[in-house]
Amino acid sequence: MRQKQKNLMNARGRLATAAGHLAGRVSQKLRLGSGGMIGGRVALALDPRILAKLSARVPVVLVTGTNGKSTTTGLLRSALLPQGRVASNVNGDNMPAGVATALMNDPDADFAVLEVDEMHLPRIARQTKPDMMVFLNLSRDQLDRVGEMKRVEGRLRKAVHENPGAHVVANADDPLVACAAWDAPRVTWVAAGSGRWNDPAAFPRGGGQIIRDGRDWWVAADQTYRRPDPHWWVEDDTLVHAAGARVPLRLSLPGEINLLNAAQALAAVSALGFDAHAAAEELPKVRDVAGRYQSFDVEGRQVQLLLAKNPAGWEESLHILTADNDQLVLSVNAQVGDGEDTSWLWDVDFESFAPDSAATFYASGERAADLQVRLDYAGLDSELIADPLAAVLACRPGKVAVLANYTALQDLLAAIKTGGHQPVQEVHHE
Amino acid sequence: MSESTLRVGVVAPEVLATYGDLGNALVLVERARRRGIDAEIVRVPLFEPVPNSLDIYALGGGEDTAQALAAAHLREDPGLSQAAAAGKPILAVCAAFQVLGKWYVDANGSRINGVGLLDAVTIPRDGRVVGEVIAHPVLAGLTKPLLGFENHIGRTRLGPDASPLGLVRAGVGNGEHGPEGAVQGSIIGTYLHGPVLARNPQLADLLLERAVGHPLAPLPMASVERLRAELLSQ
Numbered sequence: 275m276r277q278k279q280k281n282l283m284n285a286r287g288r289l290a291t292a293a294g295h296l297a298g299r300v301s302q303k304l305r306l307g308s309g310g311m312i313g314g315r316v317a318l319a320l321d322p323r324i325l326a327k328l329s330a331r332v333p334v335v336l337v338t339g340t341n342g343k344s345t346t347t348g349l350l351r352s353a354l355l356p357q358g359r360v361a362s363n364v365n366g367d368n369m370p371a372g373v374a375t376a377l378m379n380d381p382d383a384d385f386a387v388l389e390v391d392e393m394h395l396p397r398i399a400r401q402t403k404p405d406m407m408v409f410l411n412l413s414r415d416q417l418d419r420v421g422e423m424k425r426v427e428g429r430l431r432k433a434v435h436e437n438p439g440a441h442v443v444a445n446a447d448d449p450l451v452a453c454a455a456w457d458a459p460r461v462t463w464v465a466a467g468s469g470r471w472n473d474p475a476a477f478p479r480g481g482g483q484i485i486r487d488g489r490d491w492w493v494a495a496d497q498t499y500r501r502p503d504p505h506w507w508v509e510d511d512t513l514v515h516a517a518g519a520r521v522p523l524r525l526s527l528p529g530e531i532n533l534l535n536a537a538q539a540l541a542a543v544s545a546l547g548f549d550a551h552a553a554a555e556e557l558p559k560v561r562d563v564a565g566r567y568q569s570f571d572v573e574g575r576q577v578q579l580l581l582a583k584n585p586a587g588w589e590e591s592l593h594i595l596t597a598d599n600d601q602l603v604l605s606v607n608a609q610v611g612d613g614e615d616t617s618w619l620w621d622v623d624f625e626s627f628a629p630d631s632a633a634t635f636y637a638s639g640e641r642a643a644d645l646q647v648r649l650d651y652a653g654l655d656s657e658l659i660a661d662p663l664a665a666v667l668a669c670r671p672g673k674v675a676v677l678a679n680y681t682a683l684q685d686l687l688a689a690i691k692t693g694g695h696q697p698v699q700e701v702h703h704e
Numbered sequence: 705m706s707e708s709t710l711r712v713g714v715v716a717p718e719v720l721a722t723y724g725d726l727g728n729a730l731v732l733v734e735r736a737r738r739r740g741i742d743a744e745i746v747r748v749p750l751f752e753p754v755p756n757s758l759d760i761y762a763l764g765g766g767e768d769t770a771q772a773l774a775a776a777h778l779r780e781d782p783g784l785s786q787a788a789a790a791g792k793p794i795l796a797v798c799a800a801f802q803v804l805g806k807w808y809v810d811a812n813g814s815r816i817n818g819v820g821l822l823d824a825v826t827i828p829r830d831g832r833v834v835g836e837v838i839a840h841p842v843l844a845g846l847t848k849p850l851l852g853f854e855n856h857i858g859r860t861r862l863g864p865d866a867s868p869l870g871l872v873r874a875g876v877g878n879g880e881h882g883p884e885g886a887v888q889g890s891i892i893g894t895y896l897h898g899p900v901l902a903r904n905p906q907l908a909d910l911l912l913e914r915a916v917g918h919p920l921a922p923l924p925m926a927s928v929e930r931l932r933a934e935l936l937s938q
Contacts (some may be wrong), residue, residue: 476767615853
């Protein structure tokens with residue numbers, strides 16, 4: 275792995291960092307927030323090159339994609355911890371300010387593993403000069419914010435072109451990811467899955483139609499582009515390398531999707547030169563990702579939280595949650611960070627959960643009314659309680675599952691903490 | 705309706721169902737079933753011939769490359785035009801609204817020929833419009849405000865053969881001094897997502913009644929009324 279030695283830190287950078295730290299501490303003292311972003315925001319305002327300075331001496335891995343950024347970043351960080359200190363924005367703040375804060379908080383780190391918002395990848399990569407970029411998947415998410423999928427693919431491709439030294443770990447099953455990673459001089463391809471919502475019809479290079487057959491895909495009337503042969507893939511609970519290595523995957527996080535996230539994390543660790551078997555032993559330690567898999571006790575209710583931001587995430591999460599819960603609170607907001615258009619709810623196949631569902635559903639969040647209409651048409655009765663904590667309290671004591679999109683989950687987490695409700699440790703399938 | 709089952713065609717869902725537009729077909733089928741009418745969704749994949757025998761057609765939004773693929777296919781395939789000539793209800797949302805027009809100019813400035821079923825042309829506007837829309841209905845048979853969410857970069861001008869679906873009270877719509885959407889014969893074009901039929905049951909029932917050829921019993925849904933009241937109060 276390329277080692278960066280040059281110390282770019284100068285007086286301006288040191289001043290910006292100090293001011294950022296001060297702002298972060300003041301923010302925490304005044305209970306304005308966790309201090310997660312404010313420090314980085316101040317430092318960025320004082321020194322626009324602060325990301326370059328903070329990352330100049332540390333190997334950098336950037337993780338991006340629509341779904342699984344925080345989880346994969348958390349798994350990768352955990353897998354690298356035996357090798358040294360890891361700076362990481364584990365709280366999910368994936369804009370430049372959050373990235374700056376993570377780097378500021380651990381100036382002596384041996385590695386930086388950073389989750390990066392797709393649209394900000396070129397800007398952050400230009401400064402941090404990554405040794406590695408991990409591309410997970412690209413599907414429709416917050417469409418009104420990011421515009422078209424092609425634009426997002428273009429951002430990733432731009433980062434690849436501008437950082438030829440970066441090793442790219444990319445999902446071979448996802449045509450848009452493959453399109454973005456295609457020109458990278460060094461790519462590790464991972465068969466990391468492609469849900470039915472990963473569904474662009476046109477390949478951005480040339481605009482030809484993408485044809486699918488199971489996991490395989492190719493571009494019609496085009497000999498150049500088709501699914502690359504993966505170096506790594508998952509068979510049941512085992513990560514397999516094309517050369518024959520078999521690495522058992524054991525996670526504390528639920529769901530098949532997290533096995534695929536783990537596959538990309540371990541492929542990245544392996545490409546960094548570390549043993550994937552040893553790294554895999556570290557993965558069960560990840561139980562919580564930015565509060566997204568956390569459980570709380572709320573007055574006798576064991577509340578399991580799951581974040582899902584788009585149709586693919588909602589379907590995956592509903593499969594996980596409906597398996598062993600009969601009280602579900604679904605909470606949807608439509609703030610800028612969520613996507614202001616709630617139409618995506620109609621891309622979630624709620625109908626497939628309706629026939630055998632004896633569960634009680636609560637429609638919650640700022641857009642509870644849109645959600646309830648969607649559930650109604652799917653044949654699912656629900657009670658509308660806009661305040662998610664009130665919806666949780668309306669459930670009878672016992673297990674309660676909450677599925678929420680981004681700001682809806684933040685609202686509930688804040689309400690739970692304000693209410694003094696305690697995290698539950700032992701909830702996940704070991 | 706030719707057979708006992710009402711068939712709602714979703715045309716080229718791979719490219720024209722980007723913004724939850726499949727929801728319009730789900731709403732039509734469910735509102736038919738709740739009145740005792742058998743109904744099903746028929747997906748017509750891109751590049752496959754569009755049957756001219758379906759009862760209702762729903763087409764939705766798509767990104768520009770995908771939209772161009774759909775336009776190329778629908779210009780050549782006669783099925784949808786035959787269905788329109790036979791008076792079958794056709795709902796075209798957003799990108800599909802533009803595709804059914806005479807032509808549109810895409811984000812790169814290329815002029816793409818449409819299917820020509822609507823007397824409408826579309827050019828790009830400066831920047832994307834994103835937000836809630838309220839429109840006063842113009843189409844006969846509609847009395848309640850049209851509600852929806854718009855997310856597009858088109859400015860659509862209607863010719864003499866098309867009339868607006870509604871007149872914008874809040875939001876942008878076609879972006880030409882008030883009109884939202886277009887109506888020509890049995891075809892309804894609109895920029896409204898939401899999906900539009902989930903938020904406007906009156907429009908959904910108008911399409912259904914045209915398809916079955918007789919009036920339908922009212923189907924009050926408290927959830928829908930609550931959503932509409934909430935959207936109208938904002």
